[in-house]
Amino acid sequence: MAFDGLFIHSLLNELQDEITAGRLHKIYQPFNNDLVLVFRKDRKNKQLLISANPEYPRLYLSKESFSNPNVAPLFVMVLRKYLEGSVLQEISQVGLSRIVNFSFSNRNELGDEIQLILSVELMGRHSNVILYDKQSGKIIDLLKRINPDENRARLLLPKAKYELPPLTPGINGFTLTESEFSSLKKEYPTPADLAKQMDGLDGDDRQELTGYLEDDYSFSSLKTFYNQFSSPKAYVLVTPKHKRRIYPYLPYHLEMTKESSSTNLNEALDEFYAYQANRDWVKQRSQQVTRVVTNETKKLQKKLKKLEKQLDSAENSENLRVSGELLTAYLSQVKPGMEKIDLPNYYEGNQPMTIKLDPALSPQRNAQKYFKRYKKMRDSIKHVTEQIEITEENLRYLDSVQTEIDNADPEDVEAIKEELINQGYLRAEQKKRRKPKLTTEKSLNKFKLSSGKTVLVGKNNLQNDWLTLKKANKNHYWFHVKNIPGSHVILTDSQPSDSDIQESAEIAAYFSKAKNSAHVPVDYIQVKRIKKPNGAKPGFVIYTGQKSIEVTPEADEILAKRID
Structure with a gap:
């Protein structure tokens, strides 16, 4: 299910209580299409992620750790000027469209109170975030400035009058009365025809509503469907083609298998989009x-x-x-x-x-x-x-x-860039560069096995060398996929059990090019048997006398062992 009007209606029911009346404490833009607003309420920080990603636009409270860029983009500087320190008075949805307005109250340089609207339009490739003055209706700035030649429907530039995008009118199922339903039923004698007239539904919701009305073409049946969105839960389902989708209700008329459920929609969204968003952020940062x-x-x-x-x-x-x-x-x-x-x-x-x-x-x-x-x-x-x-x-x-x-987190990309600069594949930037961070154990991925033993994993070739050749105890065990690129993995134990070896090998397989394969061969050997040839590339080592084990990495099981 996409972020359609009904999904947004459900989300706002939960979001209102979390951040309304909160003070906007911090604003930053960690990635091109994403904003993070940190609200302070009840002595707690609530972090709202707003994404205008064209493939999966979204907003929800996130516990993800975001890094603040060294240089703030222009739009963020404008938001900080006008919104930082302001109070969020209201969150509202424009009808059942995919437009959410955040209404703020603040004071200008003269001390006068001003009302500002941060409008979030979650509309696919037309997604945008627009700040405008409520009284004058003039746009102050926006995340994506659009050339007039690219959008003739409305002008999306600073100082232009804010106008809503063209919206397709439909029937609001939340405000529909029983008498209005009876009239519509006469006009649209089949449930499918009526479902097409309803506002804020994507294809899945429309199919589900049609199923409800086919079971019982009544006002009561329609209300039963819509009431689910006022007290939402989160359900992750899998399609027959193994695609994961998230809903604020449990569909009965769609051919899907339930994977998980949660009482908190924001937390479920944060978890649901974690992998997709992470890959997108890595892609943005690693383009060069x-x-x-x-x-x-x-x-x-x-x-x-x-x-x-x-x-x-x-x-x-x-x-x-x-x-x-x-x-x-x-x-x-x-x-x-x-x-x-x-x-x-x-x-x-x-x-x-x-x-x-x-x-x-x-x-x-x-x-x-x-x-x-x-x-x-x-x-x-x-x-x-x-x-x-x-x-x-x-x-x-x-x-x-x-x-x-492919295996990196967004914050790991800078270290990979540094590695390529050292190897002569990339030129160092002319402007003054920060000194590269020294590799420490905190830089590595860390896992805790079922036995309680610790496994350390390098995130790049420089870390691999440091971990294997400098950090690791010579009697501890080293793991690496056989003849395939992957991370160096160290089991910090000199007498591992069969279970320790199995779990460590699965981690090594996951952090390799074969992470999505089955029966992955993994070599393991004591660190003292590892040698690095003179002049060899970072991450390259040689060894003899190793043993091997075949494993199939399961992402959920492996990531559950990860520790901060």
């Missing part, structure tokens, strides 16, 4: 890194193909030597000015072999030319083989960096 990794990988793949072709030619260069020998043996038959000649090949039972000649060269020079080409090709094998090894090593390294990005 991903672009560099992708481009460098493509270059190296092209280079590898050329080198392999060159090596194949060098290894199959015997024909050059044979051609030179045949020309020398039958030199008397080769005449100046010839472009080719057929000579008996005594290596192949005197079968005729066609040899191309340069007519500008003498017979002796043609023979010497073949010998020189043969020697050059054979001499190149060692160099080309070395270049192939270097190229393959660089490809493996970039593959490991991409795996780091």
Whole structure:
């Protein structure tokens, strides 16, 4: 279910009590499409996430830890100027549309009280957050400034008059009376036709309402459906195609399987969107890194193909030597000015072999030319083989960096950037850079096994090196997926049980490129057996004498073991 009008109606029932009359304490914009408003109420901070993400626009109270950017975007600076310290007087929905207005009371520079509206429009790719003055109706600023050529319906720029977007009128099921329902029933004799006229419903809600009315086409049945949204709970369901969806009620007429339920809609939303939002935030922050990794990988793949072709030619260069020998043996038959000649090949039972000649060269020079080409090709094998090894090593390294990005949290991206700068793939910014944070145990992912033992996991190659080569006790156990990019995992114990090994291996499999695979082979060995070759890329180590175990990582079970 999307954030349709009915979902928003349900959410606001819960949100009103949480933050209305609260003072807006902090405002920041951790990502391009996302705002975080921190309200102070009853001596507690309540963190409201507002997202204008075009794929899944949303708002809810979140317990996620957001980092405040070093430089505040312009819109946030405007919001801080006008709203910071103000009191939230009211939260209202425009009818049953996907527009939520937050009404604030504050004082201007002269001390006069002003009324401001922060309008949140959760409308797919047209989603936006707009601050305007309630009295004048003039827009002060907005999250996404829209060029007039891109939107002819209304002007979305500072100082323009705020206007509602074009809305499709419909029937409000919450205010509908029984007599009005009876009239509508005559006008729309089938439940499906009436459901189409109702406002604020997405496809799933419309299908569910139709099911209610088909069971009993009555005003009572309609009210039963709508009353669910006034006392909402949260239900996560899974479609036949294994897609997760969240509802403020339990649908009975949709083909879905219930996964979980909660009495708190905000908390359920926070958990439901955690993975999707995290991947989106990582994607936003890692665009530069991903672009560099992708481009460098493509270059190296092209280079590898050329080198392999060159090596194949060098290894199959015997024909050059044979051609030179045949020309020398039958030199008397080769005449100046010839472009080719057929000579008996005594290596192949005197079968005729066609040899191309340069007519500008003498017979002796043609023979010497073949010998020189043969020697050059054979001499190149060692160099080309070395270049192939270097190229393959660089490809493996970039593959490991991409795996780091795929498994990263938003705050981990800066460390990955720093790693690529150190390796020469990225240029350091000209402006003064902050000193990179020193790697400590707090930087790592940490897990607690069923036995109570601790497992440490590196988030990037620099952390992997530090964890394995400096931090870990030599008698503790090291885990890594076999021949696949992934994190270094340390079980901080020298005598692990079979259960400890199993759980640690599952964590190693999860933090690897094979996280979504089954029967993942994981190597494990004591740290003292791990060596790092001189000049090797970050994260690359060698070892012998390891044991292996096959595991299938289950995300929910693994993440439940995570500790802060």
